Amino acid sequence: MSTDTALAAEIEDVVFQRRTGGDDAAPFELRVSSLRLHAGEAVACIGPSGSGKTTLVHLLAGILTPHAGEIRLAGARIDGLHESARRARRAREIGLVFQEFELLDYLDALDNILLPIRLGRGDLVAGAARARGLAHALGIAPLLRRVSARLSQGERQRVAIARALVTSPSLVLCDEPTGNLDPESAGSVLDLLLEQAREHEAALLMVTHDHTLLGRFDRVIDVRELARPARRGEAQP
Numbered sequence: 001m002s003t004d005t006a007l008a009a010e011i012e013d014v015v016f017q018r019r020t021g022g023d024d025a026a027p028f029e030l031r032v033s034s035l036r037l038h039a040g041e042a043v044a045c046i047g048p049s050g051s052g053k054t055t056l057v058h059l060l061a062g063i064l065t066p067h068a069g070e071i072r073l074a075g076a077r078i079d080g081l082h083e084s085a086r087r088a089r090r091a092r093e094i095g096l097v098f099q100e101f102e103l104l105d106y107l108d109a110l111d112n113i114l115l116p117i118r119l120g121r122g123d124l125v126a127g128a129a130r131a132r133g134l135a136h137a138l139g140i141a142p143l144l145r146r147v148s149a150r151l152s153q154g155e156r157q158r159v160a161i162a163r164a165l166v167t168s169p170s171l172v173l174c175d176e177p178t179g180n181l182d183p184e185s186a187g188s189v190l191d192l193l194l195e196q197a198r199e200h201e202a203a204l205l206m207v208t209h210d211h212t213l214l215g216r217f218d219r220v221i222d223v224r225e226l227a228r229p230a231r232r233g234e235a236q237p
């Protein structure tokens with residue numbers, strides 16, 4: 001496996017299985033032969049509901065552990081690391097926008113955005129300045145001191161996006177970050193994600209069901225096709 005530093009993340013020969021519940025239910029299995037995410041590239045991830053897009057994001061984030069294979073961030077393996085070590089790397093190196101946003105409702109928007117800085121023991125003064133800049137770009141600057149339980153779904157989504165970008169991570173993973181927004185807002189949120197990822201040479205992987213957005217990405221992957229090994233002579237992205 002290559003340890004090229006221009007690779008933000010790399011998956012090779014990964015197998016992940018889970019029971020889906022119910023005695024007669026077939027277990028779910030995700031196989032990824034090879035996936036490479038390069039610094040500065042924006043990749044869309046598509047596939048029908050239940051095909052494993054969120055599972056792929058959680059494997060890359062080190063939230064789930066594969067049963068076989070290797071997952072590397074910036075050349076260093078994260079599968080096999082202890083949970084606390086994976087959590088620390090996640091806080092420092094990965095920006096995550098979850099499908100359900102996962103905000104802490106009792107904190108205000110600013111404190112939610114600053115969570116990765118606190119978890120990674122980063123510079124809170126610089127973090128707060130960056131948080132305010134992101135909030136301004138995302139149109140949520142007036143809401144920074146509002147408790148998150150009192151934000152609309154679209155506002156929560158923008159807070160989650162600001163939180164994902166506040167550490168200037170090298171890998172940004174987004175699970176349908178524009179799903180709750182009207183088409184105009186979805187376009188401008190995607191613009192901001194792409195702009196930030198390119199500016200900071202981060203790799204961006206975004207799960208989306210919105211096929212009108214796909215032309216904006218450098219590459220589109222279908223999660224159902226990741227199990228297929230690359231054919232001899234076929235270019236490896």
Ligand SMILES: Nc1ncnc2c1ncn2[C@@H]1O[C@H](COP(=O)(O)OP(=O)(O)OP(=O)(O)O)[C@@H](O)[C@H]1O
Pocket residue numbers: 018019020021028047048049050051052053054055056
């Ligand atoms: N916590 C869980 N426990 C058991 N099975 C789960 C769990 N989460 C997901 N699954 C199952 O794992 C499979 C993959 O789910 P995943 O969420 O990765 O799909 P997805 O492609 O992201 O779907 P969607 O587009 O609907 O979000 C599905 O069969 C799903 O039912």
